[in-house]
Amino acid sequence: MVLVTGLKEEYGRLKLYIDGQWKESKSERTQPIYDPGKGVPIGEVPFALKEEVDEAVQTAVYAFDKWSQVPITERVKYLFRMKQVFEEHLIELAAVNTQNHGKTLEESKGDLRRAIDNIDSAISVAYTLAKGENLDQISPGIDEYMVKEPLGVFGIICPFNFPIMIPFWFIPYAIVLGNTVVIKPSEITPIPMDYVMHLLEEEVKLPSGVINMVHGSKETVEAIISHKDIQGVTFVGSSPVAKYVYKLAGEHGKRVIAQGGAKNSIVVMPDADLSLTIPAAISSFFGNTGQRCLAGANLIPIGKIHEEVVRKFSSAAGQIKIGHGLDEKTQMGPLVNERAKNKVIGYIEKGLEEGAKPVLDGKDVKIDEYPLGFYLGPTIFDEVSPDMAIARDEIFGPVASVIHAENLDEAIEVINKNTNYGNMACIFTTSGRNAREFRRRVNAGNIGINLGVAAPAANFPFAGRRESFYGILHAQIDTVEFFTDKKVIIERW
């Protein structure tokens, strides 16, 4: 039943990666790391001390001096090798990702494909966007030009839900442009990046100190942001922490990209093609066990199509096969940990208290083979009103709230007013007019038209608005501007 063999069952206490070496943290504070499918610990993560963060940053400062002088035509060669390493180790990396996160192996492969896409995109940057501009003769005998320079050391702070993809929304761009980085993976899913760093060390052989990795949580993040030699930080995670990081970075005068949480709506117009809509909605709401910032959360069928959509959607959801992500039959894995599972159960109970109508209840799902695993099934509530907590809060699990709207205007009003999130919104329709109205009037960063997960390709910004995003420049290709500074030279000879 298991697709991949040879995986380690125990990873021990993870080390920090500083100056090209694996170092035992002196910290006494640790947290167990789980295989959520089995519900058992498979390792331990130390919470790095402030002095260890300092060591990582100092190392990166030292490395920056030399790395920034390496011609970009040489730096880009490391990315070609990095891409090859990811391709060659794709299955093994996907399996480790699944083991620590819980998502299916196919979903893990998808994460890795997105990481590779970002390496490709950063390679293209070396030949295009890294270049500056010039204008001859802006005045008699005077020319003016602009070059983009790397800045130094950046902190990269990551969430649990895409343990490899999200670090690679930033790392390849930062380093190809001549910066060095200190990355902090999520303390819940740190094993995949630990694995990646071992592979990069063995097979890419970047100069020491170009990529450093520390572990931990709040205090580690604060130590990174407040460090005098950090130029800026990228953050992806929940909105309250994104807001805090944005503020703290501002106080310390640092550049920041802070991407936050989401509560995404999917509108189904009466003219939608349901043979396309239902499978796309199922994948949006329940893919990655609902733990995606681009997951559907509120389903809004319009007018008379409501009943048919709810019936077909819940029938398809009820057939999803739940199990360990490494089981080839599994279509939906567990929640990432007990806390996440309990949070989702809390919202299911709240939905019942608030008077929403349960159509499918995934609370009591059990997987006989893995009784300790953090499993829940798809849950669907109908007759949800926009002011209920299950329609407003980010639940981050496999729960769908179905809200009734009479027409598109009403749906857009719900989307724009009932939450402060603005990450993604999607519409299913066969009318270009509806689609155009929707994309122009909805206040969200990523819009899907006849698709349920509007994930921008690597060579586009990963957008987000309102409390889903703090800053100006976004992840992926936008980081070219973030990781460089413009210098203008006005010249007369």
Ligand code: NAD
């Ligand atoms: P989280 O906010 O709990 O943690 C994110 C990171 O912040 C982790 O590295 C964690 O160690 C650190 N952290 C936690 N508490 C902190 C604090 N008080 N101060 C400083 N740092 C702190 O998020 P998560 O649960 O790991 O990830 C899920 C969240 O990420 C969801 O809200 C999801 O929507 C969001 N997300 C957003 C995007 C996007 O692009 N907008 C992408 C993926 C995930």
